[in-house]
Amino acid sequence: MDPIETLNALYGAMPPVAAMQVRAVRLDSGVLHLHAPLAANVNDKGCAFGGSLAGVMTLAGWGLLNLELAGAGHAQAEIYVADSQLRYLKPLYADLEVEARLAPESDLQAFLRTFSERGRARAMIQARVRDPDGATVAELTGRFAAFRPPGSE
Numbered sequence: 001m002d003p004i005e006t007l008n009a010l011y012g013a014m015p016p017v018a019a020m021q022v023r024a025v026r027l028d029s030g031v032l033h034l035h036a037p038l039a040a041n042v043n044d045k046g047c048a049f050g051g052s053l054a055g056v057m058t059l060a061g062w063g064l065l066n067l068e069l070a071g072a073g074h075a076q077a078e079i080y081v082a083d084s085q086l087r088y089l090k091p092l093y094a095d096l097e098v099e100a101r102l103a104p105e106s107d108l109q110a111f112l113r114t115f116s117e118r119g120r121a122r123a124m125i126q127a128r129v130r131d132p133d134g135a136t137v138a139e140l141t142g143r144f145a146a147f148r149p150p151g152s153e
Contacts, residue, residue: 032099034097036098058127058140060100062081066079072115074115076148078149101125120145121146125141
């Protein structure tokens with residue numbers, strides 16, 4: 001199965017995420033792109049619900065590390081968000097278009113090497129939601145942790 005299809009199957013298996021209709025679109029040069037329709041994530045004001053913005057950015061970071069670890073042969077990794085900071089910059093009256101990438105202070109090869117050697121690793125992720133004009137409406141910086149499950153590899 002294609003890695004994006006596999007990630008979408010994982011998203012679909014989580015009832016709250018399935019309700020948000022989150023879909024991975026593509027992984028391009030280390031940037032994961034997600035989409036979620038406004039209709040499934042709207043608040044009482046007709047714009048995107050803040051909890052949905054936070055959730056989909058967190059899912060983008062989680063999904064990015066899932067894809068990178070699976071691509072390096074670690075499909076059984078368990079990934080968790082350890083902590084994050086959010087900024088909401090303006091309301092969004094359109095579908096949620098999200099991108100996530102490693103933060104500049106994180107190095108993918110070092111992350112993968114640490115995971116291979118120790119069975120655990122951490123990485124900083126940056127995610128953002130953009131409006132149809134490309135302006136950032138919300139952003140997340142988060143520390144994610146990956147662990148090798150007991151009895152695997």
